[in-house]
Amino acid sequence: MPAPNTTEIAARSRAIANAHAHREGPLLPILHEVQASFGHVPQEALPEIADVLNLSRAEVYGVMSFYHDFRDAPAGRHVVKICRAEACQAKGGDALSERARAALGLDWGETSTDGAVTLEPVYCLGLCSCAPAAMVDGQLRARLDEQAMDDLIAEVRP
């Protein structure tokens, strides 16, 4: 599928913004839907959203950049998030993280050149009792060990 051009992004973002404009606190629902629609929040969408809500571009940019889950560039086909917070660290998360980075050849926040995988850190998935934890394409994985991590990587990078 070819990437949408600037005019198309503007038109679709505007339509999404208009659809939510009546809501109380419409900005986050709009950003979510824009991300669902394009796989990320394109820079060109922000002025359209700002105009519909009569906010400044800076305000929309400030909100969007605050949330790590709103991406400014498309992610890989699979997104692996590994928890790096305290409980997971205590249960050997650091070593597992290193293993994942080495196996994928990616640093935090990077996407593989073939567009297959994006690796991201996350600070607590709420699974401290089953640490170490990770999330693959929105699905939670817990009680990871080396084998489980290797399996996980094989899944996203067959």
Added chain:
Amino acid sequence: MKDFIIPDADFGTPASRSKAMVSLTIDGHRVTVPEGTSVMRAAAEAGVKVPKLCATDSVQAFGSCRLCLVEIEGRKGTPASCTTPVAPGMSVQTQTAKLAKLRRGVMELYISDHPLDCLTCAANGDCELQDMAGTVGLRDVRYEQGENHFVTRQNGEANPRYIKADTSNPYFIYDPEKCIVCSRCVRACEEVQGTFALTIEGRGFDSRVASGMGEDFLSSECVSCGACVQACPTATLQEKSIHEMGQPDHSVVTTCAYCGVGCSFKAEMKGDQLVRMVPYKDGKANRGHSCVKGRFAYGYANHTDRILNPMIRDTIDQPWREVSWDEALSFTATRLRDIQARYGVSAIGGITSSRCTNEETFLVQKLIRAVFGNNNVDTCARVCHSPTGYGLKTTFGTSAGTQDFDSVEDTDVAVIIGANPTDGHPVFASRLKKRLRAGAKLIVIDPRRIDLVRSPHIEAAHHLALTPGTNVAVLTALAHVIVTEGLVNTDFVTQRCDIDAFNEWAAFVSDPRHSPEATEILTGVPAQELRGAARLYATGGNGAIYYGLGVTEHSQGSTTVMAIANLAMATGNIGRPGVGVNPLRGQNNVQGSCDMGSFPHELPGYRHVHDDATREIFQTMWGVAISPEPGLRIPNMLDAAVDGTFRGIYIQGEDILQSDPNTKHVAAGLKAMDCVIVHDLFLNETANYAHVFLPGSTFLEKDGTFTNAERRINMVRQVMAPRNGMADWEVTQALANALGAGWTYTHPSQIMDEVSATTPSFKNVNYDLIDRDGSVQWPCDDAAPQGTPIMHVDGFVRGKGNFVITEYVATDERTGPRFPLLLTTGRILSQYNVGAQTRRTDNVVWHDQDVLEIHPHDAEQRGVREGDWVRLASRSGETTLRAVITDRVAPGVVYTTFHHPDTQANVVTSDYSDWATNCPEYKVTAVQVSPSNGPSDWQEDYADQASRSRRILPAAE
């Protein structure tokens, strides 16, 4: 008032407007403050300083720095004093061992991500972070250097968190390494300025201030008002002048010389060098805010183009000769007296300046009336607000706005007619926008979709996008709705107004031919929209009308002003805070120049020269006879010059060639004269036709007063010696004395004393009063010894308010097959008037040429693309400029500015003018637009003539 720099008191959070009072104790001191006041502010009012970083009293409390923690008896923990409101009987401790430890810990964290380069930092000596480190007694930072935002290289590699300083703005630097992320700049941009150009990007340790969507300041929406720089507690946002020159050591409070808002500034100095202009918190017009012009665009005072020596020449095709003051003045005096001997006493005249002080203007009109011996004096108000003078005098009895600027804080419905405050009167616009964000409604009547119609957090309830030239029809239709729908404030009208005049007017406007439905085809304003606007203004609470030159600069300018006054009276929107009729005056002292008797028919205080009693006052004071015949207006002077009967003119601080309509006619008039004296800072366009050039002084170089749009007389104080050797009032006096007047003023205060001795509305005005109170609004007499913030409170100045019939008469300037489009003109933010000053500052980065705004539909029909050169032609003349395609203008309307002499928009404008006052019809000209290759023949000829005319011979030794 030459003070050493003492920072203005900062109470931390804004004042509460509550009437209910609350008492509490802070560190044992009993304090009583209005309900809603923060503990921090209450403490400051009691003289107790609570340490703070993220709080400043121009913006709402934010509670992020955690330095202002206090302990409150009976409450848990250590609440932030900025976000905690006072409560009755509260007992607060601001200094305890626990608090000291917490504060030191907070400071330690701040400093762990801040460079310790205080000695070489631009804010050294003026840094709140430095002050707070001292206040809390920070002695040690225990954190090892880890990740940070300030080292450029770490472990041999570039530090990815380090962001280079953004120097794109010509006046200030944004240096992220110094930032403590207190958000004061972001909040100032939002709350004070209302532009919302800044944000905090990212979160946590990644948080940084960003302009727009992370682009540089210059490319963002930033309007360079300086509010963020003012709010910044560190060197993160800092004037470039401070980087270059260091901290100032003393300051002088003075008044801005740009628009009619009349902001007060502290000129911060180092010796006789101006380091920066800082908006003065106690300034009653601006309340501590500023715009890009007043705050930063003062560099013209030292521009190399400035002429510092007098110059003369026999004819205008000769180069200039620099001469001594004596030679220049005797040359001038001889020429003027020769003209009068040959062509009569009335063959010479003069133009006062709306850029100069009241005292200087008073002297120029005195020179003309008492020394020239005629009343041939006029001023640039002729071409801007003369209809305001006429219209408001006829209806209310006085030629001035009714309110002070503070009044907008009580407005519920603001109506903006023919004005673009965000560009023309930016500080007022910010105050209005603040009120609009708090819930007031807005009606905009303007052919263009100006920024106030819709911009972040502001949206007009109604935008009546009328066809240029149909103001009267629209306002009469509004009156029709108010009268026929029974929305008239009958109590007000019966008690306060001339009831016969009202009845006649009400019958007139009720005629169905004035209904919005009947006039829709003519005005282009949908009837339902207009009805909605009328209902809102009449019933929405306090309704205030603010208007600009889009009202006055029409063939029916005076009629429109009276139509506005009619609306305000019919709805009872006069005589209290939040209402009124407010002309947004263009120039810093245009109100003052009118007050000082600059019109050919009026002596100071708007008293007709026919009036024997008034003339007698001046004749006694001046010891000469004053002609009872009104003199010539500017256009009449030029007509008479072309006819050969008017041959000499003294023009102080005005560039009539560029600013007045029909440039070719102005040029012909000037060319026909024998003695044109230009008294100005620069060789302006008019000087191309001058025989004598007298160098002028800037507002920084003289004492005096300016009167702003709210009738406020503000002090102008000399901060440096005049570079040309004499203040403008001294030059006028020297010219008068060369003509034998024998004047002996030694200070402008003596001139003001003469004004108050002769003019009833200035009776109690003197420099001592202005020094003491900071400023005073006329009328200031025995009835109102402190001045008059709001006029017509108990009754109109003329007695009963007068309703005037406002029949719409279409202008003779019509579109037709050859000239199918309507041109209207205006201003933009960064440039000022003819641009003589702002073009000589870095403000040109925002606007380096005049452009033509044209609707996409009209552009496409003509094959005009964005940025193309286009030829703009009218029945008067033509010029070329570049096109900008935008739907801010309606189809059929084009728009440009008049800031640049190489475009000369006024070559195109017509000779038509207001029926009552001759104010030119700049706002409506029938034009055609077509693609072009470049400058017109006229522009090339003009440029050639101008460069020849500006030659200066080296001084003869």
